[in-house]
Amino acid sequence: MREAHERMAEAIGKIPEGRLLEPVMAEWTGKDLLAHMAWWHDHSVLVIEGLRAGRQPYDETDPSNSTDALNERTHREHADDPPEPTRRAFTESFTRLLAALEPLTEEELFADDRWPWLGGEALAEMILWDSSRHYDAHRDYLDPLSR
Secondary structure, three states: OHHHHHHHHHHHHOOOHHHHHOEEEOOEEHHHHHHHHHHHHHHHHHHHHHHHOOOOOOOOOOHHHOHHHHHHHHHHHHOOOOHHHHHHHHHHHHHHHHHHHOOOOHHHHHOOOOOHHHOOOOHHHHHHHHOHHHHHHHHHHHHHHHO
């Protein structure tokens, strides 16, 4: 996960600030993708903290908490954010994720029956989808901005 983040951060670092404002995916700009990935880092933090505190992180049956709804809300809330603070938010959110991972035990991370809220999935799987696997889904959209 750290290596994938390092590769993504390096690629993002090669993108000039002005190019982050260019559309890359429908109406989303490069900057919007950075805000989106930062939000998903923080999503993992929210889930980790909620589960470890013994509470449901949020009501996943609420339609406003579907992946599409969360993505749209995040896009709308960060549409006017400037590129440089968004670039920092990507890095800072990953730092928060690493800090949230520190106290976790192997059982908390890897047991697929540890957290019923995850529906039989290990916490590590969700975290990977919110971070390194997520980078893979967006890398091809960001790479052309560094050229």
